[in-house]
Structures are given as C-alpha cells and as structure tokens.
Amino acid sequence: MPLSHPTLDRLPIRHLGPEDLLACADLSENRGWPREEHKWGLLLAAGVGHGIDDPSRKGLLAACVVTSYGPGLAAIGMVLVAERYARQGVGRRLMRHVLAEAGDTPLSLYATSNGQPLYEELGFTEIGRSEMLRGHFTAAEPAPGRTVRPATAEDLQDVLRLDHEIFGADRTHLITRLPAFADHLRVAEQDGEITGFAGLWPNMDTHVVGPVIARDPGTAQALIASLAAATDRPLRTDVDTGHTELLTWLKANGLEHIATNAVMLRSRAALPGDGNRRFAPLTVAAG
Structure with missing residues (x-):
C-alpha cells in the first residue's frame, strides 16, 4: 500500500549515481516508459541524480536527473514517480528540492502536457515547442550536397568550440562522452x-539522432542522412518546431509525428546560444 502523505514528506532525498542505474531503469519501466539503460548510464555519469528510496520495497519511488552546464544553465530530465505513489505530491516535493539545490542557476526542461501545469506552478515558462519523430528513414528526398564524414579524435577540439558557440554553454562533459556513447558520430x-x-546512439529498438548542431538546415539534413545510412533501426529524434524545413524533410523521408512537448525555462528569458543552428538535443533529458 502507498505510504501516507506525512510519511512521504519525511523520506530523505538523496543523490543518485551510476550505481543506481538499474533502479532508475526499473522506475522507468514501472511508469510504462522504456528502460533506457544506455541513456540512464550517460545521465547518471554526466549529471546528478536525485531520488527517494521506496521504504516498502527495494528500489526508488521517485527520481530525476540534473545536468549542469555551469552557472548559466542546468537541465532537468527523467522526472519519474512510481505508479503507486502518483498524485500524492511526491513529484512536486522532488522538484522543489531540485530548485532549492540549484539556487540562482537557470533551469530548462521538456514538459509533457501532463507535467506542464506543475512546472508552471514552480515558475517555469514555456519558451517553445519540440516535436518528437520516429520511423524508418526512406531517403526518398535526398539531402543537399555537403561533405560529411566520420568524426576522428583530431576533430574533438573543433567540435567542442563549435558546440560551445551554438549551445551557448560548456557541455564538454557530455560531448567528450559521445565517441563511447554513440554508435556513429559524423x-x-x-x-x-x-x-x-x-x-x-542506441536506445532500445531505435537509434536516436542527437545532438544535431549545424550551420544551416541543409547541413543538418546531410548529417542525418549520413547517420541514417548507417543503421537498419527506426530513427527517433526531437526537433524544435521552429525548424520547419528540417521537419518537413524528415517527414518526407518516413519519420512520423509521435508527440509535441513544451520547452520550458526558469530564471531566464531565453536559452543561451543560437537556436537557429541547434537542431536536435543529445536527449531532451539533458536539454
């Protein structure tokens, strides 16, 4: 049976690390989400998890991950509460804890329609929308001609400089993990x-395209087409709804609309960097 409200309010919130990966994956599965162990491994290594242990059984009753990009921005993702504790204020308590720990640091997140009212109550504002797409890439509509090749170790410093310029914050701790995390990097x-x-990068039965950082839509298309040619799995990606040219091209090539999420921000008016050249996140959980 679920615990009473007073007991839930007294349960300690602790930091999670890579050793909690399976418990986080179990919690995802409990809520009907994919286990996504590969993604959880990255998030728990590059970010800081926050969780509440379930005193009535082994595992977690709630969790989330915060990925920091310095004093100017951090991203909140994977906010989950076990089904038996849903709608009892646990998610609100966990979020308030994260906000208190973040202090003055601006925070971003991607919100479903179910979660958006809570985030608005906590001071987040919708600044945009993101569309999730999934499907087998058909290559029916070719990408513009661009020179695209596999990345090498010698490219890392140039990639980091470009990413810092366009993302608008330092995410070296994520980008340097990409060669090991991703199956292909172009x-x-x-x-x-x-x-x-x-x-x-692999995620259950799909390959996720992300991040996508590019000079223009044509370059983004060329990068995605090159990656799609390297896999037989369905592709999944998240694209800002403002990138209409890229979205139209992806749909012409077999990817279909799955969901639309709100991009939300707290304590600043806009995301840093250049949104015109930031086409897809590594994962929405990391902003």
Whole structure:
C-alpha cells in the first residue's frame, strides 16, 4: 500500500549515481516508459541524480536527473514517480528540492502536457515547442550536397568550440562522452572547417539522432542522412518546431509525428546560444 502523505514528506532525498542505474531503469519501466539503460548510464555519469528510496520495497519511488552546464544553465530530465505513489505530491516535493539545490542557476526542461501545469506552478515558462519523430528513414528526398564524414579524435577540439558557440554553454562533459556513447558520430566540413556534427546512439529498438548542431538546415539534413545510412533501426529524434524545413524533410523521408512537448525555462528569458543552428538535443533529458 502507498505510504501516507506525512510519511512521504519525511523520506530523505538523496543523490543518485551510476550505481543506481538499474533502479532508475526499473522506475522507468514501472511508469510504462522504456528502460533506457544506455541513456540512464550517460545521465547518471554526466549529471546528478536525485531520488527517494521506496521504504516498502527495494528500489526508488521517485527520481530525476540534473545536468549542469555551469552557472548559466542546468537541465532537468527523467522526472519519474512510481505508479503507486502518483498524485500524492511526491513529484512536486522532488522538484522543489531540485530548485532549492540549484539556487540562482537557470533551469530548462521538456514538459509533457501532463507535467506542464506543475512546472508552471514552480515558475517555469514555456519558451517553445519540440516535436518528437520516429520511423524508418526512406531517403526518398535526398539531402543537399555537403561533405560529411566520420568524426576522428583530431576533430574533438573543433567540435567542442563549435558546440560551445551554438549551445551557448560548456557541455564538454557530455560531448567528450559521445565517441563511447554513440554508435556513429559524423562531422560536416567545408573548406577545412567543421560546420556541424551529429550523433546516432542506441536506445532500445531505435537509434536516436542527437545532438544535431549545424550551420544551416541543409547541413543538418546531410548529417542525418549520413547517420541514417548507417543503421537498419527506426530513427527517433526531437526537433524544435521552429525548424520547419528540417521537419518537413524528415517527414518526407518516413519519420512520423509521435508527440509535441513544451520547452520550458526558469530564471531566464531565453536559452543561451543560437537556436537557429541547434537542431536536435543529445536527449531532451539533458536539454
């Protein structure tokens, strides 16, 4: 049986680490989400998890992860409460704890329609929308001609510089994990200059395209087409709804609308960096 409200309010919130990966995956599964152990491993290694242990059985009754990009931005993701404790204020308590720990640091997140009212209550404002797409890439509509090749170790510093410029904050701790985390990593190049990069990483029965950082929509398309050619799995990605050209092209190539989420921000008016060249996140859980 679920615990009473007073007992829930007294349960300690602790930091989670890589050793909690299976418990986090179990919690995802409990809520009907995919287990996503590969993604949880990255988030718990590169970010800080927050969780509440379930005193009535082994495992977690709630969890989330915060990925920090310095004093100017952090991202909240994977906010989950076990089904038997849902609608008892646990998610609100966990979020208030995260907000208190973050202090003055601006926070971003992607919200479903169910979660958005709570986040608005906690001071988050919708600043945009993101569309999730999934499907087998058909290559029916070719990408524009661009030079795209597999990334090498020698590209890392240029990739980091480009990412910092476009993302608007330092995410070295994530980007340097991409060669091990992703199955494929591509860079676009023009006149010896790297003009974009993108990764393809495994997630259950799909390959997720992300991040996608590119000079223009055509470069983003060329990167995605190159990655799609490297897998037989369905692709999944999240694209800001403002990138209409890319969304139209992806749908013409077999990807279908799955859901639309709100991009929300607290304590600043807009995301840093250049949204015109930021086409897809590594994962919405990390902003």
